[in-house]
Amino acid sequence: MDPENSTGLVLLNMGGPDSLDSIEPFLYNLFSDRDLIHLPLGAMLQRPFARLISHFRARRVRENYRIIGGSSPLLKWTNLQARAIATEMGPAFRPYVAMRYWHPDARETLRRMAADGVERAVVLSMYPHFTGATTGSSLNDFRRAVASVHPSLKYSVIEHWYDWPGYLDALARRVREGLAKFPAEMHDRVQILFSAHALPQKFIDRGDPYLEHVLSTVKGTMQRVGERNWHLGFQSRSGPVRWMEPDTVEVLDRLATDGVEAVLMVPISFVSDHIETLHEIDIEYLDHARKQGIRHFHRMPSLNDHPDFIGAMAALVTDHLDRNK
Incomplete structure (x- = not known):
């Protein structure tokens, strides 16, 4: 595959802890996000607040994660979706995943894209419905990361697809x-x-x-x-x-x-x-x-990487690209 002719397909998602030990730092990242939780007393109190609430929340949710296998399967499913959609789109597309509150985060993903020589991309939010608390936060984070890590990247964004x-x-x-x-x-x-x-x-x-x-x-x-x-x-x-x-x-x-x-x-x-x-x-x-x-x-069964859902997402990306030529 020629990187100069490749288009990155970047799926944005929330992320989740990949082990029981990562639950507290994952929650800290989440509660530190001022797009999601905006404390009226200002940013100075956000991190102490996040540290406190993540510590006590982790105690309560650790058992829940242990019951479902000790980690979140969200990265697994998002990786599978990214690869399947890119495969459906054809060999010119390279799949990537950027998680908002855990690994790989936007900066990690953009460093990899830069190393791969990918200079253009389509960014697809995996939240069907737009809200500033999820898609908005992920896009703000991605844009900041582009500016600092891969400023030459040219990309377009699919922000929502609730009625696709x-x-x-x-x-x-x-x-x-x-x-x-x-x-x-x-x-x-x-x-x-x-x-x-x-x-x-x-x-x-x-x-x-x-x-x-x-x-x-x-x-x-x-x-x-x-x-x-x-x-x-x-x-x-x-x-x-x-x-x-x-x-x-x-x-x-x-x-x-x-x-x-x-x-x-x-x-x-x-x-x-x-x-x-x-x-x-x-x-x-x-x-x-x-x-x-x-x-x-x-x-009902989740959409996960079901072929009809993957086909729908590939068609969505194709339609987006056709509209933005």
């Missing part, structure tokens, strides 16, 4: 696969519960498009699945701030009160398995749902 038809098609197929897990006699009574990662409400109040994007994805998916009851909740809320509502657990409780016995969880702000799917949904929510009387509780 191929993505919605893949989601609808996974929903149907999830529905197939229920007993035939329950099939028509299954309630679909979409769950997205929560944001502090202040992000939405200041004009962040995340909620609008999430709702568009839900409606586009259900148009493909067909007429069914569906609900939307927001998970992974923590800390003493006002969060987006309703909480996913509150929706589960309401469904149980209404006598619902079958729920399919559809996590839509996550395209890969990680702690929020493998532990929060598969273990915590499953246990909670059963205690509330929801006898049949399943999660």
Whole structure:
């Protein structure tokens, strides 16, 4: 492969701890990010705050990571996605991954790209829905890294793809696969519960498009699945701030009160398995749902590196490049 004729394909993602020992430094990096957590008293207090909260949070989440294998699988899935999309695109594309809060970070990745002689790239956020807390933060970090590590790189960015038809098609197929897990006699009574990662409400109040994007994805998916009851909740809320509502657990409780016995969880702000799917949904929510009387509780399969999802992402990159010629 001639580097001068190569285009880098850079997938941006959150990252996750690759061992139990890396949980605390990973959390420190996350809580130090002022795009994600903006302390009103200024940057001077951000690092002490991050050090304190990461220390105590690590104690609580260490067991969760131990249960799912001792590390996050997010890097594995993002690497697989990057390689598969690049393969689908053709030999002129070279895959790279840049994680926001763990390795390889943007600077590591850009140093590798510079060493490889890659001078142009497409940067693809692996968050379908835009918010300044995730995609915005990752892009800010990537741009800073380009300026300091590889300033000659010419690149374009795909910031969101919440309504990309191929993505919605893949989601609808996974929903149907999830529905197939229920007993035939329950099939028509299954309630679909979409769950997205929560944001502090202040992000939405200041004009962040995340909620609008999430709702568009839900409606586009259900148009493909067909007429069914569906609900939307927001998970992974923590800390003493006002969060987006309703909480996913509150929706589960309401469904149980209404006598619902079958729920399919559809996590839509996550395209890969990680702690929020493998532990929060598969273990915590499953246990909670059963205690509330929801006898049949399943999660749809994640998109991960499924061929239809990879094909949709390759088509998205191709469309982006065609529009930016």
